[in-house]
Structure formats: structure tokens, C-alpha cells
Amino acid sequence: MIDPGHVPVLLDRVRTTLEPAVGAAGALYVDATLGMGGHAEAMLTAFPALRLLGLDRDPVALERAGKRLTPFGDRVTLVHAVYDELPSVLDRLGEPDIQAILFDLGVSSPQLDEPERGFAYSYDAPLDMRMDQTRGVTAADVLNTYPPGELTRILREYGEERFAQRITAAIVRERAKEPFTGSTRLTELVRGAIPAAARRTGGNPAKRTFQALRIEVNSELAVWGRALPAALDALSVGGRVAVLSYHSLEDRISKRVLAERTTDHTPPGLPVPLPELQPTFKLLTRGGEQATEAEIAGNPRAASVRFRAAERIREDA
Structure with missing residues (x-):
């Protein structure tokens, strides 16, 4: 039974997209971002012969999902x-290859909802933001130690923040007085650094700064740039990948990697396509598909989702 307090994004769309790849007994499905286990539970329930390999960088999420998936025994x-x-x-x-894989990117609901994780700007919390709290630098480390130029780059690139230089100047000025430790101080600083006219629209002005810090702390874009090609390489012929992304930077990487694998690379002017340069995948979606209004009404987190999927059609040459 799916937890009514946690609605997996585009659950039916993911399930029907992956279904043709997981019908055979013993098929291996990878949930590479296990989270609370909602998608995994639904897939294991829908396909009784399916095996699950679930990954998560967050030990807390892994423990919770493990309890949820206990009824499925050694299939998990x-x-x-x-x-x-x-x-x-x-x-x-x-396991030499897999039949289906799901990536549900971004920060999970529990990480946002638990103050001690430091992901949210709506309440005061330690500036941590690590998805895996056993390793790596924290958001406070980034704020207190990064050179101004690097801070500006992170805010501009990862947060798409047009006032990145103003915010960085305020951060550098304030950290010289006292190191940053809590989220409320950072939220108030960002609000004060942005022109009043720009604060009137677009929600909390700290949203972009918090997104940028989270991406930097967890190396999200670099990891995603490596993860998707590796996942495609692991899929067997007929295998399918489904990707749920929640901001344009992730989706841009998904689009580029999938385009590379689904394009005929035969040089223009040749009379016939070269077999070794034919695409190894075909797209199953048209662009980054969005959630319907009904889905968004039932699950507000789906409002920003972009869904892409592809199927392996032949082995690499």
C-alpha cells in the first residue's frame, strides 16, 4: 500500500513507461534515487516477478525505505x-545489465521537512544540506570558506541568480563578522541584498541561493552528468530509463545525453547510414513532459517536474 502521506511523482506514468521492459521473470529494476520507496513499492507490487536494486546516498532514507519494502523479502x-x-x-x-532504471532527482520531501537537515529556508536550521550526512562539506563550509568569485559562480550557475554578485558581497561582509551557522541569517541576508522591486514576485528570494548551495554541496550536476551515461550503458536491449527532474539544469543534462544516444551520427552526404553510427536508443517522450493539472492538484511537488524516457534498441557497435 502506498503511504497516503507521500505521493510519488508521476507514479502511473513511470510504471506504464517501464512496464514493457520488466515483464520477464527475474528482470532487474534499479531505483537509483530510492527516497521513501514509493515508486519502488508500486513497481514491486505491479510486477510480482521483478527484482529491485535500490540506491540512495542518504542513509536515513535507505533505512526508512528498507522497512517499507520488507514485505518483498529477497526480491529487494x-x-x-x-x-x-x-x-x-x-x-x-x-549483475551484468539491468532492464529498467528510474532517477527521481532533487531533494526528497523528508529532507525538506526535517529542520536539522538544513535544506529549507522557511525555518531556522543548521546550514548542512548534505544528502549523505556521513561525508562531504556542508553549506556552512561553502558560505564561510569559498572565495568570492567561486561563490558568485555557484549562485549564478546553479541558482540562476541574477543578483549573485550582490548576495556574495553581503555574504563576504557578514562572514567576516561571524561565520554562518543557521539558515535564518542567510535567508534574511539574501532578502536584504536583493532590490525591493525584485522581492515582490517569484516567492521567497532565498530559494535560488538555497538551491545553488544544495547543488554545490552534493555535486548534483557533476554526479548527474556521470550517472545518466553509466545507466544507459548498463541497460540491456529493450531496457528503459525514466528520469524525473525538477529544475532546468538537470533537465538540460538529460536532454543532451539522451540526444547523443538517440541521434544518427552518420556524416552528412553519405549515401547510406553507417551501422556503427546508428542510434542505440530511441526516445519514449516528446521533450520534457510535464505533469497534468490533475496530477499537480493531487501532488504539488509535480508542478516543476520534467519527465524524459528512452529505450535501448541495439547494443553499442
Whole structure:
């Protein structure tokens, strides 16, 4: 039974997209961003012969999902890993290829809802933002130690913040007085650094800064740039990948990687296509598909989602 307090985004769309790839007994489905286990539970319920390999970089999420998925017994294997570590995980488990994989990117609902994680700007919390709190730098480390030029770049690129220089100047000025530790101080600083006219629209002005810090702390874009090609390489012929992304930077990477694998690279002017340069995948979606109004009404988190999917149609040359 799906937890009524947690509605997986585009659940039916994901399930029907992956269904043709997971029908055979013993098929292996990878949920590379296990989270609360909602998508995984639905897939295991819908396909009784399916095996699950669930990955998550967050040990807390992995523990909670593990309890949820206990009824499925030895059909479930859970591993504490970042999703770009998939090749080494498959090698360690002796799994040469997979039949389907899901990436539900971004921060999970529990991470946002638990103040001690420091992801949200709506209440005061330690500036942590690590999805895996066992390793890595925190958001406070970034704010207190990064050079001004690097801070500006992060805010501009990862937060798409047009007032990045103004915010950075305020951060540098304030951290010289006292290091940053809590989210409320940062939220108020961002609000004060942005012109009043720009604060009147677009919601909380700290949203973009918090997004940028989260992406930097977790190396999200670099990890995603490695993870999607590795996942495509691991899929068997007929295997399918489904990607749910929630901001344009992730979706841009998805679009580029999938375009590379679904394009005929035969040089223009040749009379026939070259077999070794034919696409190895075909797209199953038209662009980044959005949620319907009904889906958004039932699950507000779906408002920003972009869904892309593809199927492997032949082996690499």
C-alpha cells in the first residue's frame, strides 16, 4: 500500500513507461534515487516477478525505505551509494545489465521537512544540506570558506541568480563578522541584498541561493552528468530509463545525453547510414513532459517536474 502521506511523482506514468521492459521473470529494476520507496513499492507490487536494486546516498532514507519494502523479502537489494556509483555496485553484485532504471532527482520531501537537515529556508536550521550526512562539506563550509568569485559562480550557475554578485558581497561582509551557522541569517541576508522591486514576485528570494548551495554541496550536476551515461550503458536491449527532474539544469543534462544516444551520427552526404553510427536508443517522450493539472492538484511537488524516457534498441557497435 502506498503511504497516503507521500505521493510519488508521476507514479502511473513511470510504471506504464517501464512496464514493457520488466515483464520477464527475474528482470532487474534499479531505483537509483530510492527516497521513501514509493515508486519502488508500486513497481514491486505491479510486477510480482521483478527484482529491485535500490540506491540512495542518504542513509536515513535507505533505512526508512528498507522497512517499507520488507514485505518483498529477497526480491529487494538496497545499497548505500550515490547514483553515479551504479557501475561499481552492479559489478560487486555480479549483475551484468539491468532492464529498467528510474532517477527521481532533487531533494526528497523528508529532507525538506526535517529542520536539522538544513535544506529549507522557511525555518531556522543548521546550514548542512548534505544528502549523505556521513561525508562531504556542508553549506556552512561553502558560505564561510569559498572565495568570492567561486561563490558568485555557484549562485549564478546553479541558482540562476541574477543578483549573485550582490548576495556574495553581503555574504563576504557578514562572514567576516561571524561565520554562518543557521539558515535564518542567510535567508534574511539574501532578502536584504536583493532590490525591493525584485522581492515582490517569484516567492521567497532565498530559494535560488538555497538551491545553488544544495547543488554545490552534493555535486548534483557533476554526479548527474556521470550517472545518466553509466545507466544507459548498463541497460540491456529493450531496457528503459525514466528520469524525473525538477529544475532546468538537470533537465538540460538529460536532454543532451539522451540526444547523443538517440541521434544518427552518420556524416552528412553519405549515401547510406553507417551501422556503427546508428542510434542505440530511441526516445519514449516528446521533450520534457510535464505533469497534468490533475496530477499537480493531487501532488504539488509535480508542478516543476520534467519527465524524459528512452529505450535501448541495439547494443553499442
